[in-house]
Amino acid sequence: MNLEFHIEGGNFSRAGHASSEIKKMLKQLGVDSRCIKNIVIAMYEAEVNVVAHAFEGLIQVHIESDKITTVISDKGPGIADVDLAMQEGYSTASKKVREMGFGAGMGLPNIKKNTDELTIESTVNKGTTVKMVNHF
Amino acid sequence: MVTAKTYHALTVDEKKCIGCIHCMKACPTEAIRVVGGLAEISKERCVDCGHCMRACPAKAIYVEQDDLKIAKTFKYRVALFPAVMIGQFPEKYTENQIYAALLKIGFTHAFEVEQPIGILKESMKQYCKTSPNNKPHISSFCPAIVRLIQIRYPSLTENLIQRKSPHDLGAHFAINELKKQGAKEDEIGLFYITPCNAKISSVKSPVGEKESIADGIINMNDLYNRVMQVINDKGAEDTSHLRENLSRDGILWSLTRGESIHFGERSMAIDGIHNVIKFLERLENEEVPEIDFLELRACDQSCAGGILMTGNRFLTVTRLERRAKRYPQAWKLKDSEAIKGSKEIKQKLIADKIIPKPAFSLDKDRVRALEKMNRAQRIICFLPGVDCGACGAPNCQALAEDMVNGKAKMSDCVFLQQMWEDEGKISTTKAFRNVEKKWGEKRFQADCNKRGKRNEGF
Numbered sequence: 001m002n003l004e005f006h007i008e009g010g011n012f013s014r015a016g017h018a019s020s021e022i023k024k025m026l027k028q029l030g031v032d033s034r035c036i037k038n039i040v041i042a043m044y045e046a047e048v049n050v051v052a053h054a055f056e057g058l059i060q061v062h063i064e065s066d067k068i069t070t071v072i073s074d075k076g077p078g079i080a081d082v083d084l085a086m087q088e089g090y091s092t093a094s095k096k097v098r099e100m101g102f103g104a105g106m107g108l109p110n111i112k113k114n115t116d117e118l119t120i121e122s123t124v125n126k127g128t129t130v131k132m133v134n135h136f
Numbered sequence: 137m138v139t140a141k142t143y144h145a146l147t148v149d150e151k152k153c154i155g156c157i158h159c160m161k162a163c164p165t166e167a168i169r170v171v172g173g174l175a176e177i178s179k180e181r182c183v184d185c186g187h188c189m190r191a192c193p194a195k196a197i198y199v200e201q202d203d204l205k206i207a208k209t210f211k212y213r214v215a216l217f218p219a220v221m222i223g224q225f226p227e228k229y230t231e232n233q234i235y236a237a238l239l240k241i242g243f244t245h246a247f248e249v250e251q252p253i254g255i256l257k258e259s260m261k262q263y264c265k266t267s268p269n270n271k272p273h274i275s276s277f278c279p280a281i282v283r284l285i286q287i288r289y290p291s292l293t294e295n296l297i298q299r300k301s302p303h304d305l306g307a308h309f310a311i312n313e314l315k316k317q318g319a320k321e322d323e324i325g326l327f328y329i330t331p332c333n334a335k336i337s338s339v340k341s342p343v344g345e346k347e348s349i350a351d352g353i354i355n356m357n358d359l360y361n362r363v364m365q366v367i368n369d370k371g372a373e374d375t376s377h378l379r380e381n382l383s384r385d386g387i388l389w390s391l392t393r394g395e396s397i398h399f400g401e402r403s404m405a406i407d408g409i410h411n412v413i414k415f416l417e418r419l420e421n422e423e424v425p426e427i428d429f430l431e432l433r434a435c436d437q438s439c440a441g442g443i444l445m446t447g448n449r450f451l452t453v454t455r456l457e458r459r460a461k462r463y464p465q466a467w468k469l470k471d472s473e474a475i476k477g478s479k480e481i482k483q484k485l486i487a488d489k490i491i492p493k494p495a496f497s498l499d500k501d502r503v504r505a506l507e508k509m510n511r512a513q514r515i516i517c518f519l520p521g522v523d524c525g526a527c528g529a530p531n532c533q534a535l536a537e538d539m540v541n542g543k544a545k546m547s548d549c550v551f552l553q554q555m556w557e558d559e560g561k562i563s564t565t566k567a568f569r570n571v572e573k574k575w576g577e578k579r580f581q582a583d584c585n586k587r588g589k590r591n592e593g594f
Contacts, residue, residue, distance in 0.1 A: 029506060029509065033291035037420065
């Protein structure tokens with residue numbers, strides 16, 4: 001099962017759309033509710049990251065009977081130091097984004113906590129690709 | 137935990153059902169399908185919220201109730217009712233007059249279940265304190281919400297507070313009080329007067345409890361009519377001793393914010409099942425700030441908007457708020473005899489853990505479920521996406537899911553049929569028969585009485 005969702009940079013009101021869709025499907029597959037929770041939290045964080053930092057993005061979801069693979073790629077500023085961004089509390093979010101309740105620097109650490117495999121590839125001024133795998 | 141068979145209070149009257157789609161469209165869990173011109177409610181998915189009953193233009197969905205005659209076998213016949221019931225009556229009737237009417241109908245005692253509410257409140261607070269990990273704590277007050285969480289938000293069942301409802305509190309309190317007067321337990325018949333069908337189901341097959349405490353259930357709508365027939369607005373015996381333990385907090389408990397107001401700053405109250413669903417989706421995704429306590433109610437204006445209530449919900453709320461002002465706050469009653477001797481009741485208010493009952497999986501086997509999902513995704517490409525409901529399913533997605541589970545056919549879609557007819561793949565007669573099978577022969581007979589909702593007095 002393959003699914004694609006487009007993400008619009010700066011549109012916070014749409015953030016969470018993809019993760020909600022995926023959640024509904026995982027429930028239909030009878031995936032354990034704790035596992036669904038982890039996946040959805042990670043995906044929502046990733047979605048918000050794109051909305052908050054990038055111009056646009058694409059979520060590609062591949063569901064198999066034992067795992068889900070999500071690739072989120074965006075066109076945006078990229079991450080200069082991925083290791084630094086993985087630290088809790090580190091954030092480059094603008095004041096405007098923070099005022100909306102986002103940008104606390106918990107995004108990437110939270111994604112890592114909720115996924116089984118996580119790889120991040122990023123090129124400054126081009127974009128970032130986050131790949132997450134969760135086993136059911 | 138002991139799980140009795142889930143009882144559902146909602147039944148479709150086959151004689152009255154006109155096979156329209158109002159109930160199906162109103163159902164928040166997509167539990168209804170129209171088959172052979174009749175609405176069918178899936179027991180697995182129904183949460184007893186009563187939205188279908190509200191939406192039905194033909195009044196074909198009804199709730200079962202116990203015959204009041206069984207009350208006669210008891211020496212002590214107790215009417216247990218939520219305080220919200222008093223709010224339905226026009227203000228010209230006093231509490232004493234309403235109580236007198238209840239006694240006239242044949243009850244020997246009348247108790248409002250929210251007394252003494254302090255016991256339940258303390259018990260809930262104690263639970264919250266001792267289970268700090270399952271935040272936000274969600275009140276298990278509304279049975280429709282508890283079932284909704286069980287079937288649709290299984291991961292949140294752990295957040296439900298393991299405490300019973302006011303009707304259990306009221307029942308135990310009533311038994312204690314009557315025993316003090318010398319009654320034996322088997323001489324007492326408890327009859328709960330309910331403002332909604334969800335409470336009927338929860339009394340008949342309680343979630344998180346082993347067995348129900350009430351001996352019978354009475355529909356509040358029905359009782360309202362009986363009371364109105366015998367009520368006398370000129371004087372009445374003083375029955376205030378039956379309300380000694382009723383407090384302001386108790387009267388307001390079943391209204392919106394009635395519970396959450398006692399659970400600190402980081403508490404929230406949401407009423408209306410569709411609002412609750414939207415919020416629970418977010419909560420499950422952890423898209424909400426830190427909250428300690430959630431009060432969730434299926435009906436708009438909580439129990440004042442209960443499906444079996446008579447009158448306008450906003451007027452009911454206003455009357456109750458006015459009434460509440462005449463009563464002391466719960467803490468002022470903490471030294472009363474009833475609360476002092478409440479240790480035993482407190483123990484009885486502890487409920488078992490509530491288990492999830494997910495009802496939305498396509499198949500028990502995940503490989504097969506994934507195959508079905510793939511197939512449903514392909515089917516959806518051919519459906520019109522207008523969610524007309526003419527197939528007997530609430531929307532195109534639901535029809536596709538029914539198809540992969542063998543519960544529906546491609547030909548159930550009237551759009552596809554039209555197209556096939558046009559392409560010469562199916563004869564007009566065959567297409568007509570298909571629709572007739574779904575909606576029954578009556579749909580196609582001229583009859584001035586079948587006119588749709590708009591002309592049914594709505």
